[in-house]
Amino acid sequence: MPHRLLSLEHFRHRLAHADALPQLVVLGVLSGLVAGGLISLFRSADGLLQFWLLPGGSEQFENLPTLHRLLLPVAGSLVLIALFMAIPAHARSVGIVHLLERLNNQQGRMPGLNMLIQGVAALVALASGHSVGREGPAVHIGGAASSLLGQRLNLPNNSLRLLVGCGSAAGIAAAFNTPLAGVIFAMEVVLLEYTLIGFLPIMVAAVVGDVVVRLTVGEAIVFTAPDVSINTLTELPLVILLGLLTGLLAAGFHHLQMQTLRLRHWSIPTRFLLAGALTGLVAVYWPQVMGSGYDTIETLFNGQLPLGILFGLLLAKCLLTPVIIALGIPAGLIAPTLFIGAAAGALLGGLGALITDLPHTGVYAMLGMGAMMAALLNAPLAALLALLELTHNTGIILPGMLAIVVANLTTRFGFGLPSIFHASLQRQGLDLRQAPLAQILSRAAVGSLMRRDFCHTPAVLTHAAARALLDSGPYWLLVDSDARRFLLPPADLRQYLETLAEGVADTDTLDLLSIPAQRIDIEPLLYRATLKEALDRMQQQQLQYLLVISNREAPMGLISRQQIEDYYHQKQSVS
Incomplete structure (x- = not known):
């Protein structure tokens, strides 16, 4: 039992629930470490480039001769052109807008190549004097690194969304050494919601990211401001x-x-x-x-x-x-x-x-x-x-x-x-504003609600096997055949067996496709999907049930539209 509780599978299963606070805090720590490490590299590279190019050090563009000020941004643009023309079109999408688009359309699944391009391209733009900042790239790098961590661990999509928020907060904290502003930025701009369950892991990520940067490249003293205020x-x-x-x-x-x-x-x-x-x-x-x-x-x-x-x-x-x-x-x-x-x-x-x-x-x-x-x-x-x-x-x-x-x-x-x-x-035709239904259902994965009390069976089986299935007391029978996959109520199979004449041998076979029974069509859905994804799929395909499957397409559980609606009403009444 202790080994099972400490297993990655148990960790994933707990993250499917909206209230998996200990597991989310662990993710916050990991996110802060990864994002803080990458932002440290980014800041170090930015400082070295500007120290090499600019007389007087970082941000000292005013010390450049007039001709250099004219030509340096053009030279930077030429380098960016060479970089962007050498990569596929899908890798050119970078920045906070790209992060928000992936969060909205892809449940926070960020590609690694875009993150790499963002880092390199931003270094070129900053060093060549374009009128831009490093905070947007820091948010992209932090959010993408955390998302890639979650994808590597095959975590459910509801935790991927929060990981992107953790990485964004760590990115702002690491770029400015402003952890509190990073937390609120992630809530106000990236996730567009304030939740008690989300605050703690995002706060942990921002603190860890800030500490990592302070330990590796030192404190970012962005400004030295006088202690002044309005007088009257x-x-x-x-x-x-x-x-x-x-x-x-x-x-x-x-x-x-x-x-x-x-x-x-x-x-x-x-x-x-x-x-x-x-x-x-x-x-x-x-x-x-x-x-x-x-x-x-x-x-x-x-x-x-x-x-x-x-x-x-x-x-x-x-x-x-x-x-x-x-x-x-x-x-x-x-x-x-x-x-x-x-x-x-x-x-x-x-x-x-x-x-x-x-x-x-x-x-x-x-x-x-x-x-x-x-x-x-x-x-x-x-x-x-x-x-x-x-x-x-x-x-x-x-x-x-x-x-x-x-x-x-x-x-x-x-x-x-x-x-x-x-x-x-x-x-681009996207609207990030989510209705209360979508917000609540995006916080939990299908693994938190799915029923596991079903039996998986082929369509053709012996009478003895059919009675054994019923003796195990399943809520549903999941029937597989070459033609279709469907759910069959155990009560319908039991009623059919009771109507058969005596003398039927245990070795005789029956076809669950041909007996009189209710059959409910079902489609597969990966266990990583959120409840919102499940409900959207049901509405699009007019289904009442979905089969939750693993990465290897093995059946894991069943989830119904009624379960999702009951979950939403329960959460709404609590709030």
């Missing part, structure tokens, strides 16, 4: 105005990216070369737009650039980044989003200082950073926690909440815009 409540109207401004900027970013996505039918060389040329031309005048822009954000926290330069940077980054992302440059948009918000906040703070003599405008750069992230990603809580963890400044919680609320209201209800990731999926 009279500054709150300016905070509200900042929320409105960032909401408008997020809406403009959103619309520009959606319009540029119409060019995705252009060839890869055309799109990538256009992206490289645009980045190079803009970088000639505003080199700060290159890369993630963390160094510029820190400058805005600690000092004030001239208002003219700030306005130019804000305009350039707002116009360049959505176009670059929509043209297909394979990296993230979260870091550029933070840059835009910080620039908008610093600009508004600078204008406010001319009127009200504000003592420090860096606080508005911090607030703008969080508000822009919340508005564009439709993730207000994740943005607030990221703001807190990145700046280590608790004094900005109150104004940060106010700015984030106003920014979110502006984009969500003023313009009716969803998250930028979900909008990209909607352009």
Whole structure:
């Protein structure tokens, strides 16, 4: 018995249930280890590439000569063209949008080749100065690595979904050293739901991923922010105005990216070369737009650039980044989003200082950073926690909440815009919003409900074998023949045997296809499937029962539409 309880088969069986908390925590630990290890490699490679290419080290694109700033993004685009033209079309889909699409259509089954391409392509894009960030690739790599772990262990699909959430949280935590923001990001953006059973494994994954990165490559000190806050409540109207401004900027970013996505039918060389040329031309005048822009954000926290330069940077980054992302440059948009918000906040703070003599405008750069992230990603809580963890400044919680609320209201209800990731999926005809029925049924696999009290029999058998089947007391008889596979009620077989004349020999045979009985057609379904997949299959094929089978197609159990409906009503009444 102890060996069976510690077996992988028992582990899989427990994960089929929605309340398998100890097993899910184990998965959270494994997910954090795998995702943290890969993100450590990714961050190390990114740092080495930029140290080799840039005078002054990481993110120091401003130190490049003008001609180099013009040509470096074009050179990066040429490398990306060579990479993408050498791989099959299905491997070119990368990023958070790809992860959400696989989560919606493939139950979180992520391909390994796409993960590898994402890592290599993002390194090229970041090192060549494209206006992108590393957080999107980190989410893809973390989520895909965790999914591949689950696939390798043949885990049920309901746990694969949660593994993708664990990997996404670990990816954000490892990229920024912001574990709490990673947890909420996974809930708000990736899984689109908050569940008590999901919080703990995702939290464990984020913590483990963060610890792995700190042990291997050290702490990612993204910003050194001053300990400042608003001085009086009279500054709150300016905070509200900042929320409105960032909401408008997020809406403009959103619309520009959606319009540029119409060019995705252009060839890869055309799109990538256009992206490289645009980045190079803009970088000639505003080199700060290159890369993630963390160094510029820190400058805005600690000092004030001239208002003219700030306005130019804000305009350039707002116009360049959505176009670059929509043209297909394979990296993230979260870091550029933070840059835009910080620039908008610093600009508004600078204008406010001319009127009200504000003592420090860096606080508005911090607030703008969080508000822009919340508005564009439709993730207000994740943005607030990221703001807190990145700046280590608790004094900005109150104004940060106010700015984030106003920014979110502006984009969500003023313009009716969803998250930028979900909008990209909607352009592909996908809608990630799940009804309560789908949400509840996606959390458990068919193995948690299937009945095992059935007997498997061939269609032709002896009378003695038929009586032996009935003596075992099955709920159903699963009948196999060359023509069909079906369920037969044991009571119908018993009634038929009782009507036979005496003197029938035990060795005489009978055909279960020809006796008078009810027969229910049945189709196979892998044990990894969720209850939602089972119900969808039943509705599509108008079935009442499905046969749950193993990877080797051996029958494991039966599940009915009535069982699934009863499960849903039970969970709904509890909630």
